[in-house]
Amino acid sequence: MSRGISHLPSACRRRISRYLHESEAVTPPGSCIGVVLGNHGRGEVGFALKEFARAEGRRSRPYRRTRHSSTILPVPPMRVRDMRKSLIVLLSLFALVGATAGAALRPAPATPLPKVVVYKNASCGCCSKWIDYIKAAGFPVEVHDVDDVSEFAAASGVPTALGSCHTALVQGYVIEGHVPADLVQKLLTEKPKLAGLSVPGMVVGSPGMDGNPAQPYDVISWTKDGKTAVYAKR
Numbered sequence: 001m002s003r004g005i006s007h008l009p010s011a012c013r014r015r016i017s018r019y020l021h022e023s024e025a026v027t028p029p030g031s032c033i034g035v036v037l038g039n040h041g042r043g044e045v046g047f048a049l050k051e052f053a054r055a056e057g058r059r060s061r062p063y064r065r066t067r068h069s070s071t072i073l074p075v076p077p078m079r080v081r082d083m084r085k086s087l088i089v090l091l092s093l094f095a096l097v098g099a100t101a102g103a104a105l106r107p108a109p110a111t112p113l114p115k116v117v118v119y120k121n122a123s124c125g126c127c128s129k130w131i132d133y134i135k136a137a138g139f140p141v142e143v144h145d146v147d148d149v150s151e152f153a154a155a156s157g158v159p160t161a162l163g164s165c166h167t168a169l170v171q172g173y174v175i176e177g178h179v180p181a182d183l184v185q186k187l188l189t190e191k192p193k194l195a196g197l198s199v200p201g202m203v204v205g206s207p208g209m210d211g212n213p214a215q216p217y218d219v220i221s222w223t224k225d226g227k228t229a230v231y232a233k234r
Helices: 010-022 042-056 080-105 125-136 149-155 181-190
Strands: 034-038 071-074 116-120 141-145 166-170 173-177 196-199 218-222 228-233
Touching: 116 125, 116 149, 125 141, 125 166, 125 181, 149 166, 173 181, 181 196
Parallel strands: 116 141, 173 196
Antiparallel strands: 034 071, 116 166, 166 173, 196 218, 218 228
16 A cells, blocks of 8 residues: 555545556546545545555546535546447447338339330321320330231220220230320229220320310220220219
């Protein structure tokens, strides 16, 4: 025991000695609550502590006086290596929570829409506009120019009364004429027992048929046995 604290009470000396040997780090002044050494004068205990630290080849720990005139020393801080371990664990938890939250908030990738195969006459301008329209809705399109669209429509099962200027095939359904894209998507989602949809003729105001004034029209469905019904009104 250093001479610098030999005159202090034994309990006080033990606390100082234990404090100096328990920690590898140096606590910043006033950073934590400490070990009460008793009502010894600040200068006396401080001098003794510095003397002991010098004899031991250590840096003295900071201390402060409480409002009750007791000199206290900070409780020995967490060892540096333990602090590093705790920090690594904490950062790992933050990273895990962030990754989980990011995965939960990230939107699921959209299912690609199926290909629409269109058969039209090479000179049909409104057919090309409908193709551009259906592409803009997200459908990939494959185009075939044919000499007689009506023959292809009949071969695809389109009733004569429902014929239009182009015929499209998608996932087993027939789309005849200027059918709106949202109704095509609805058909593919619901998968009803239908043969297809049609907008008979070429109605002004239907997709790909620009003009004023726009006319209301019916989208007609039909079954393989030839039964027709109004699928939607536009």
